[in-house]
Amino acid sequence: QQPVQSPQAVILREGEDAVINCSSSKALYSVHWYRQKHGEAPVFLMILLKGGEQKGHEKISASFNEKKQQSSLYLTASQLSYSGTYFCGTETPLRSGYSTLTFGKGTMLLVSP
Amino acid sequence: NAGVTQTPKFRILKIGQSMTLQCTQDMNHNYMYWYRQDPGMGLKLIYYSVGAGITDKGEVPNGYNVSRSTTEDFPLRLELAAPSQTSVYFCASSYSQGASPLHFGNGTRLTVT
Numbered sequence: 259q260q261p262v263q264s265p266q267a268v269i270l271r272e273g274e275d276a277v278i279n280c281s282s283s284k285a286l287y288s289v290h291w292y293r294q295k296h297g298e299a300p301v302f303l304m305i306l307l308k309g310g311e312q313k314g315h316e317k318i319s320a321s322f323n324e325k326k327q328q329s330s331l332y333l334t335a336s337q338l339s340y341s342g343t344y345f346c347g348t349e350t351p352l353r354s355g356y357s358t359l360t361f362g363k364g365t366m367l368l369v370s371p
Numbered sequence: 372n373a374g375v376t377q378t379p380k381f382r383i384l385k386i387g388q389s390m391t392l393q394c395t396q397d398m399n400h401n402y403m404y405w406y407r408q409d410p411g412m413g414l415k416l417i418y419y420s421v422g423a424g425i426t427d428k429g430e431v432p433n434g435y436n437v438s439r440s441t442t443e444d445f446p447l448r449l450e451l452a453a454p455s456q457t458s459v460y461f462c463a464s465s466y467s468q469g470a471s472p473l474h475f476g477n478g479t480r481l482t483v484t
Contacts, residue, residue, distance in 0.1 A: 260413065288469045299461060300414070302472035345413060349469045354427050357468045358404065361413040 259283050261348045263362035270336050270369045278331040278365045280346030289322055289329040290347040290359055293340075300345060304331070336369045343367070373397050377462050377476035384452040384483045392447040392479050394462030402465045403445040404429075404473065405437065407458040414461065420445055452483045 261282045268276050280289060288307045292300035306322035306329055319332045333340055343366050347359035375396045384390055396403065401422045406414040416429030420439040434456055436448040445464075449456060459480050463473040 290472065292473075299475035299477050300473075302474070305470060305472060307470055347414075347473075352427070356419075356421055356427075358416055358419055358429065359473065360416070360430075361406075363411060363413045 260360055261346055261362040263344075263346055263365050265365060266363075267366040268368070270367065272338060272369055272371055273335055274369075276333045276336060276367060278333070278344050278346075278367070279328065280330070280348070280362055281326070281328045282348050284327070284348075284350075286322070286324055286327050286329070287349040287351070287357070289320075289349070291318075291320060291329075291331050292345045292347065292361075293342045294345065294364070295342040303344075333367070336367075338369050338371065341367055341369045375462055375464055375474050375476035377460075377479050379479060380477065381480045382482070384449075384481065386452060386454065386483060388452050389448070389450050390452070390481075392449070392460055392462070392481075394445045394447065394476060395443050396445075396462075396464040396474070397443065398464060398466075398474065399442060400464035400466055400474070401442065402468060402471075403439065404463045404465075405435070405445070405447045406461045406463065407431065408461060408478075409458050417447065417460075449481075454483050457481060457483045 291303040294300040343364040347361045350360045378393045404419045405417040418437040420426045462476040465471040
């Protein structure tokens with residue numbers, strides 16, 4: 259099942275903060291966050307793992323609530339370069355025994371001067 | 372270090388034609404993936420591979436085929452192209468599952484008319 263992201267879109271002025279949420283109907287093993295600028299490939303921001311370990315970006319933080327099956331991405335003191343579409347990807351076990359990422363539909367973020 | 376390289380960047384096909392999207396990576400990653408991205412829908416997994424000679428279907432495999440004869444290359448074959456295959460295709464690779472970030476290629480924009 260595709261994780262649900264909210265909000266669908268958000269417009270900020272430079273310097274404002276934003277929170278993007280990602281929720282899943284299934285148990286979460288890990289959550290990835292990516293940012294995609296128009297016409298470009300998604301770029302890795304952060305991974306959150308069960309047990310609280312985080313790997314990723316120095317200016318962006320995130321939380322991972324295993325019980326609620328949710329993750330949130332926190333963008334503080336936003337910069338113009340933060341504009342883009344943010345995707346969460348939840349680790350999904352496959353029948354083969356391997357796992358892959360299932361991505362949400364994305365949250366469009368626009369930061370204006 | 373090139374990372375993940377996809378060719379071509381753009382292609383227009385007529386209905387019923389076939390083509391191969393090329394993907395190669397130079398990071399010695401065992402795990403490779405093909406996603407398609409349609410507007411507002413996020414990324415959907417078409418096929419994945421966990422090593423040379425091992426491939427499996429993802430969420431939306433119909434109309435596509437893959438092969439993985441080497442660690443570096445993971446081509447995606449479209450047989451009998453249909454308008455529903457108009458999309459942006461991304462190839463990605465990762466060092467391992469779950470706790471490793473995906474590295475994306477720059478994408479191939481395919482239009483079937």
